[in-house]
Amino acid sequence: MGRSPCCCHDAGVKKGPWTEEEDRALVEYIQKRGGHVGSWRGLPKASGLNRCGKSCRLRWNNYLRPDIKRGNFSDDEERLIISLHAALGNKWSTIATHLDGRTDNEIKNYWNTHIRKKLLRAGVDPVTHQQLPSNHNGHLDAASAAFFPETLLWAAAAATLGGGLDTGAIMQAQLLQQLLQVIGSNNGATNLIANLAQANAMLNSTSNIVPSILLQDQMNKLSAANYLQPSYLGNISSFAEQNMVYQQLINTTACPGTSSSGADDPAAALVSRDVSPAVDQAPVGEFAGLLEPMMEMPDLCSLESSDSFWQDILEESYRL
């Protein structure tokens, strides 16, 4: 493979901030072609821009595209980003497909400049979404609850037990969170299988050291609730609103791209982002699709048994 030569290394190619004239030239060129760019590499020459093709693509995708939503992020968008980040990690482009009109770069910047700091202030590690050790005293606080999925999961565990927080329940809950992150961090069918195997190994390896405080079906319900109904929804007041946002998340996860704002406008659809990495997203969608009708999670330790849940996932992953 190796690194490909890039026109960016050509002498004389302009770098730095774009001027209005350059923006206009790029927009006019793309619009003249009905929103179809063709080759980004060939674009600068064809459009008369003294820019690297890569730079043109970035400028278009991150700034000039007509379907870009500008302005502040709403609370719902912020919660969705946090929830998606907890499941997907720094997959900014994948996260961006779930937010209409937002670019991966914009989300990445917003994460690094706003959300990350909020999480840190709330005592949450923005990378792992786990509570930072120094702040963990076993008690919930409002700031943590607002931005920390695990916190509410702990609360759920406590409620399930009908009492205060229990170390065993917390460990189980954290384990489940890790498990779901492992499953959610897929990059393809092969990795999905590996992830499932890893998840299974994780469960098997820890089942002996984690006290069996929660019954298996209680764990399953907690895990399903945490993944399928993100805990940030607890911050939304009404049940109806929760359900609406929850359904939106499920729909966009199961059918990435269906919420494109360019659906009614062929030109907008044509010029909308060419970021539909079907191979990358398919497992996420398919996995969510498998999970959706199954609010009763099966025995997570039965990967190698005859459990139909995991069998279905494996068969689906082979199919992809």
Added chain:
DNA sequence: AAGCCACGCAACCGCTTCAAC
């Protein structure tokens, strides 16, 4: 008013992935 500093965001860099040959 000037200098300094922190922050936010646009843009760049380099690596990975994909597809064509």
Added chain:
DNA sequence: GGTTGAAGCGGTTGCGTGGCT
């Protein structure tokens, strides 16, 4: 199946701006 070029992606940089001293 290997190679190569192009596009995509995520981390990082650096500049503009606003607030503070």
